Amino acid sequence: MASSLSPECTPLKTTYDTCFNAWFEGYLEPAVSKTPAERTAYSKEKADEFEQKCGKVWKDYKACVQNAMKASGLEGALQQARDEHSLAVPPKAESSGH
């Protein structure tokens, strides 16, 4: 796993990445075979599992990176760039037709 932008956050990042990756692998494979009726319950179940297994380290890691970003002045530039997760609304025209 690559380093964190701040060396002090790298150990937290490594723990988080390991936890997330294991969760993600276990999430993707079964998810693709769920029927529409099963999906909501499955998503909820996996979200709870993530919270239980990785929730604490995710919170700590996120806080560490946020502090590092504040200290480096990166926060402003970033906020501007992502006032909204642009994929939450599918990009118009750009991804259509290929």
Place this chain on the structure above:
Amino acid sequence: MKFFSQSFLYDDNWPIVSLAYFLRYPNPYASHVLSCDVISREQTPTGTLLTTRLILKRGNLPRWFPKQFVSRAESWLVEESEVDPYGKIVKCRTRNLDNVKVMRVEELVEFRQTEESKTLQHTEVRITSGFGWGLTKRIETYGITKFKQNIQRSREGVHLILGLIRQSRLQPM
């Protein structure tokens, strides 16, 4: 503005290619990636996973570029992705945060499962320079040329990770 797009078919199915794509750093083909952090991640009510990552890459400026305009040859990138396991689609959009006047690079990557259970990757990139001084075209052309060179390396990186995942799945637990 310069535009380039390319499609590529992986023999593996969508879940494993998507996993490899998210695990791709670090790999020997991406030694220019200095850091990579997840800064937000959430599951949406429809069951997709939204992730924002902040990535620091080492760049290399062409020799003819007037160095005084760029503070350093490193670049912060924001990568926003949506993984939809039910639709079997990954969408990923990456753009640079700094030096956007010199060169703005926006890359869109999609992974979709095909009917034969293979995975189709489609990549689009738009490169725009607002630099002026007669260099705009040259900067954009340089950006596209570099991008074409790098896309091959980036794919080799994903292939390498794919191999590692396959291997680890063969090991008894």
